[in-house]
Amino acid sequence: MFIRLSSVLALIICLISCNLEGVKKKAEPNFFETIDTSRVESVELVETTLVPTQVVKDTLENGAKNDLVWNGKNGLRVEWAVKQKFNKIQKGNVVLVNYKARVARGEVYDSNSELNKPVPLKTGIGQLIQGWETGLLQMSAGDKGRIMIPSKLAYGEAGILGRVPQNADIIVDIEIVAIIEPIELINGIKIYKYESVTEQIYPKKDQLITFHYFAYRTGKTARMYTNSYEKGEPFQIKFENDNVVEGLHIGLAQVGANEKAFIEIPAKMAYGKKGLLDLVPSNTDIIFDVRVESIK
Numbered sequence: 001m002f003i004r005l006s007s008v009l010a011l012i013i014c015l016i017s018c019n020l021e022g023v024k025k026k027a028e029p030n031f032f033e034t035i036d037t038s039r040v041e042s043v044e045l046v047e048t049t050l051v052p053t054q055v056v057k058d059t060l061e062n063g064a065k066n067d068l069v070w071n072g073k074n075g076l077r078v079e080w081a082v083k084q085k086f087n088k089i090q091k092g093n094v095v096l097v098n099y100k101a102r103v104a105r106g107e108v109y110d111s112n113s114e115l116n117k118p119v120p121l122k123t124g125i126g127q128l129i130q131g132w133e134t135g136l137l138q139m140s141a142g143d144k145g146r147i148m149i150p151s152k153l154a155y156g157e158a159g160i161l162g163r164v165p166q167n168a169d170i171i172v173d174i175e176i177v178a179i180i181e182p183i184e185l186i187n188g189i190k191i192y193k194y195e196s197v198t199e200q201i202y203p204k205k206d207q208l209i210t211f212h213y214f215a216y217r218t219g220k221t222a223r224m225y226t227n228s229y230e231k232g233e234p235f236q237i238k239f240e241n242d243n244v245v246e247g248l249h250i251g252l253a254q255v256g257a258n259e260k261a262f263i264e265i266p267a268k269m270a271y272g273k274k275g276l277l278d279l280v281p282s283n284t285d286i287i288f289d290v291r292v293e294s295i296k
Helices: 130-136 246-252
Strands: 002-004 009-011 069-071 077-082 094-103 108-111 119-122 144-149 170-180 190-195 208-217 223-227 235-238 260-265 286-295
Touching: 094 190, 119 190, 130 144, 130 170, 170 190, 246 260, 246 286
Parallel strands: none
Antiparallel strands: 002 009, 069 077, 077 144, 094 108, 094 119, 094 170, 144 170, 190 260, 208 223, 208 235, 208 286, 260 286
């Protein structure tokens, strides 16, 4: 993630800076610093190590397979301290998690502990490094455990300067707090609210909506393709009377002031067959992670 806290820097989420004129290599926005989780119900934070420091055995003493271990390709591994039988995470889900990421046999380099709240992750949009996403998809709501990620599925030869050495394996201690149920709208549009307010103020025609956003494309080349933070100020549109994709208007109609949500938009309600320059391929679904500041 790309999370900056006072003492830790998260670079697990792959944030790629770009704008409509083309991709630019500039400092990526600070993903979790932009999330106010104060309205998320308090939960017990994940412990520094949820499972024993020793590798859990693949088989039990009687020779039976240990269900608290999953082995994937290239050395990827998941070990559970607590494992639920139902409500498994699916591709495209939004989950709330607590986590600590550390270099194998090394120090913690990233955590949400200083936020004191769980943070939202959406699978299938290129937000996570490969090993974390694949491991996460083996888990369920309520699980606690760790994802052991080999270098080739983490940061490889590049590493993270000053945080993760080259060719280093990493371990993510993680607690799956909840899977967020989507609000289903017309034409396949879905909203996943990860921060809500009690007294909601929804936009009306011609009102000005001020919000920050991250925009992602899905598919084989899933990644973030633009965001408002690189521009240094929030984005503004006139509701139902501005030149943005129709699916975004429909989604924003259900996101009130001071609320935050992922808006999932099918290709036909986004850029359709034409796509968007070299940023969004033809017939590609897109995702907006929006944080509405005001509606006036």
